[in-house]
Amino acid sequence: MEPKYWQISVDNISIGDYKSGKTNGIVDSGTSLITGPSAEIEKIAASVGATKNIVGQYSIDCSKVPNLPDLEFNINGKPWAVPGKNLVIQAGGTCLFAMMGTLRTMATASFQIYIFAA
Numbered sequence: 001m002e003p004k005y006w007q008i009s010v011d012n013i014s015i016g017d018y019k020s021g022k023t024n025g026i027v028d029s030g031t032s033l034i035t036g037p038s039a040e041i042e043k044i045a046a047s048v049g050a051t052k053n054i055v056g057q058y059s060i061d062c063s064k065v066p067n068l069p070d071l072e073f074n075i076n077g078k079p080w081a082v083p084g085k086n087l088v089i090q091a092g093g094t095c096l097f098a099m100m101g102t103l104r105t106m107a108t109a110s111f112q113i114y115i116f117a118a
Helices: 038-048 062-067
Strands: 006-010 012-015 023-028 034-036 071-075 078-082 088-091 094-097 099-101 113-117
Touching: 006 071, 012 038, 034 038, 038 099, 062 088, 062 094
Parallel strands: 023 113, 034 099
Antiparallel strands: 006 023, 012 071, 034 113, 071 078, 088 094
């Protein structure tokens, strides 16, 4: 890991039935969406009913937005919640789930990390 990143230890990430267990994160002011290992983001998206589109982003039925569970990060024993409705970008009648998988080249065994948009 490059020393220029603001890397943190994350005790757990949870939403609905999904729980990550201990993982790592980077706080990054230049990232627009919450990013994580592709396989984990697929599980998170599935847990809230989001489906992958042709360009690899996830969309969700806009009628589900008011009932989305919160995404909770537990860092140093303290929970930090992102309200479910804030995990969606709505535009032109489409609802985009604001999480995406990392590029395959980044998501190697040595780079299983989440990037938190700041």
